Amino acid sequence: DYRENEKFYKFLDKLSVALDIYFYPSKVVSAYLIEKENNWDIFLSQKEMFLIISADYTIFELPNLRKHYKEKPSLNEKYLNDIPLFLLPDISLYFKEPTLKSSLFQALKLKIQNIKNDK
Numbered sequence: 001d002y003r004e005n006e007k008f009y010k011f012l013d014k015l016s017v018a019l020d021i022y023f024y025p026s027k028v029v030s031a032y033l034i035e036k037e038n039n040w041d042i043f044l045s046q047k048e049m050f051l052i053i054s055a056d057y058t059i060f061e062l063p064n065l066r067k068h069y070k071e072k073p074s075l076n077e078k079y080l081n082d083i084p085l086f087l088l089p090d091i092s093l094y095f096k097e098p099t100l101k102s103s104l105f106q107a108l109k110l111k112i113q114n115i116k117n118d119k
Contacts, residue, residue, distance in 0.1 A: 008091045015053070018105065023112050024050055035062040044068055044081045051115060052080050053108070056087040084115050 012028045019026035031054065034043050059069050070079040078085040086108060094100050 007095065011091055011094060015104075019108070022109075031058050031062060031065060035064050038064050040064055040068055040080075044083060049083050051084050051086060051112065053086045053088060055091055056089060059085075059087070084111070086111050 009028065016026040016028050029043075034040060059065060065080070068080045069085075070081070071077070072079075078087060088104070094104070
């Protein structure tokens with residue numbers, strides 16, 4: 001749970017604020033809490049969800065979540081059910097190399113533009 005790692009949670013919270021300002025409303029949720037309650041069907045059925053951002057290891061360490069994971073390798077696209085998924089590498093990398101934050105924001109901007117163009 002990111003709330004247990006305050007540094008990671010703050011990073012994701014700041015990312016969420018930036019996404020709110022530049023693109024769409026955003027919020028940080030605990031995948032571990034949803035997993036524990038096995039509420040993925042309910043969570044992923046929300047119509048207003050445009051994009052999910054997750055640490056890559058989270059998908060693979062939560063078995064109930066993993067059931068919803070889909071890939072289109074030929075297009076290099078990933079989804080949770082039908083919601084586009086953007087996977088982050090280990091978040092600690094952004095603390096070791098702060099210049100990666102700019103690359104992350106540019107990659108997210110491109111991903112969001114591509115999703116909007118596909119709709």
